[in-house]
Amino acid sequence: MTIIYKYNSRKQVATPTELAVTPGSRFMIVRGKVEVPGDKSLTHRLLLLAGLAPGTSALRGALTSFDARSTAGLLRTLGVEVSPLRQGGEVTVRGRARFKSPGKSLDCGNSGTTARLSLGLLAAHPFRSLLTGDPSLRRRPMRRVTEPLSLMGARFDGDRPDRLPLAVHGGALGPLEWSLPVSSAQIKGCLLMAGMAAGQPVSLFEPGGRSRDHTERLLRAFGYRVDEDANGWIRFEPTGRLLPFDLEVPGDPSSAAFLVGAALLAEGGELRVTGVGLNPTRTGFLRVLGRMGADITVEETGARAGEPVGDLVVRPGLLQATTVTAAEIPGLIDEIPLLAVLASRAGGITRFHEVGELRVKESDRLGLIAENLRAVGARAVVEGEALVVEGGEPPPAGRVVTAGDHRLAMAFAVLGTMKGARVRVDDMACAAVSFPGFSETMARIRGR
Ligand code: S3P
Numbered sequence: 523m524t525i526i527y528k529y530n531s532r533k534q535v536a537t538p539t540e541l542a543v544t545p546g547s548r549f550m551i552v553r554g555k556v557e558v559p560g561d562k563s564l565t566h567r568l569l570l571l572a573g574l575a576p577g578t579s580a581l582r583g584a585l586t587s588f589d590a591r592s593t594a595g596l597l598r599t600l601g602v603e604v605s606p607l608r609q610g611g612e613v614t615v616r617g618r619a620r621f622k623s624p625g626k627s628l629d630c631g632n633s634g635t636t637a638r639l640s641l642g643l644l645a646a647h648p649f650r651s652l653l654t655g656d657p658s659l660r661r662r663p664m665r666r667v668t669e670p671l672s673l674m675g676a677r678f679d680g681d682r683p684d685r686l687p688l689a690v691h692g693g694a695l696g697p698l699e700w701s702l703p704v705s706s707a708q709i710k711g712c713l714l715m716a717g718m719a720a721g722q723p724v725s726l727f728e729p730g731g732r733s734r735d736h737t738e739r740l741l742r743a744f745g746y747r748v749d750e751d752a753n754g755w756i757r758f759e760p761t762g763r764l765l766p767f768d769l770e771v772p773g774d775p776s777s778a779a780f781l782v783g784a785a786l787l788a789e790g791g792e793l794r795v796t797g798v799g800l801n802p803t804r805t806g807f808l809r810v811l812g813r814m815g816a817d818i819t820v821e822e823t824g825a826r827a828g829e830p831v832g833d834l835v836v837r838p839g840l841l842q843a844t845t846v847t848a849a850e851i852p853g854l855i856d857e858i859p860l861l862a863v864l865a866s867r868a869g870g871i872t873r874f875h876e877v878g879e880l881r882v883k884e885s886d887r888l889g890l891i892a893e894n895l896r897a898v899g900a901r902a903v904v905e906g907e908a909l910v911v912e913g914g915e916p917p918p919a920g921r922v923v924t925a926g927d928h929r930l931a932m933a934f935a936v937l938g939t940m941k942g943a944r945v946r947v948d949d950m951a952c953a954a955v956s957f958p959g960f961s962e963t964m965a966r967i968r969g970r
Contacts, residue, residue, distance in 0.1 A: 553969030772799030806853030843870030917942030
């Protein structure tokens with residue numbers, strides 16, 4: 523069955539004119555049908571769960587990016603056999619009931635999800651694990667997970683350490699009831715993983731709206747009880763058991779968002795992005811773009827790994843400013859760089875409320891979105907915890923500093939595809955953290 527949602531049917535397609543993709547380049551229309559790589563959040567979770575499911579699991583369409591490789595590498599150090607991650611290939615994982623004590627430190631690379639989710643699992647294992655990461659990850663806060671894990675009974679070298687490298691001494695854990703300091707699927711995923719690995723109940727409250735619910739859905743599929751009570755608490759009961767599985771991973775909606783953005787900024791044509799994960803806790807950006815007047819049709823075609831999937835059909839058009847509320851932020855946290863560059867082309871002033879969490883992403887993403895928008899001639903400011911972007915007409919031109927942040931690189935590369943743009947991004951290689959083949963895919967959607 524195909525379910526079609528029409529987010530907006532207004533057609534305001536600009537008359538095709540000359541478009542500069544990079545300095546001096548060509549007329550741009552979008553065309554064709556593309557897939558995006560597998561969902562990053564699901565790939566991490568499925569690899570980790572497969573690692574503790576005794577037997578052989580298979581993942582089709584898994585992400586093969588740098589971040590996914592960090593999780594696969596960590597599992598190998600813990601004695602789990604994981605086949606090489608190859609684009610288009612199947613990944614097999616030979617899981618074990620308990621991880622083996624690692625003989626060396628566990629390198630999480632650039633991946634906060636790898637570090638935080640695996641800490642939850644390692645806290646329930648009776649050995650010392652030393653986790654580290656690249657300079658970006660070593661700057662990111664960890665007390666948000668080491669504090670509740672300490673309450674469950676895990677010990678750390680140092681008191682509730684806040685930065686990597688850090689060492690956890692795991693073992694028998696107790697139950698937990700915990701109100702998260704910020705809505706975060708990484709904190710929630712860490713603590714649910716700890717409850718699962720320790721066989722203990724865990725109750726969690728997310729203060730600012732529901733973050734992505736992949737962990738809850740997957741644990742339910744293995745027979746664990748995960749319910750939300752009348753007061754909004756997530757109640758986990760260790761009623762299930764991990765078994766090997768064979769699943770196909772949906773395309774990553776966060777990666778699809780960049781292609782959607784490029785199609786919206788184009789001068790004409792139509793783009794279809796296929797097989798995209800449509801979990802409602804991930805598709806807040808589509809609702810915001812609908813309000814901005816974007817012409818996007820969502821065709822839900824089925825399900826993969828227990829999540830709805832479908833196609834996004836996008837046509838270019840003029841955009842208007844909107845207000846993004848605090849409650850919407852957890853459902854589009856990774857799409858704010860892209861939405862901000864689109865807001866810089868929309869009529870009016872767009873406000874993103876309560877986006878302070880962006881300061882502790884792969885970079886100070888909040889500061890860098892605003893600085894880079896100004897660097898290319900747009901108007902953007904950080905006001906307290908809000909980001910304010912004013913749309914303007916002059917084509918963007920200038921140099922973008924990514925600080926190695928993949929989502930900044932891709933968002934500004936999208937801006938650089940628009941008519942008359944002269945945008946230089948200092949590092950496009952970092953796109954491979956989440957979207958291998960990003961530049962090639964962008965080239966493929968370009969028509970004449
Ligand atoms: C992720 C959660 C988000 C997101 C990150 C992936 C996950 O972080 O920014 O890219 O897979 O759990 P927070 O939930 O901590 O905001």
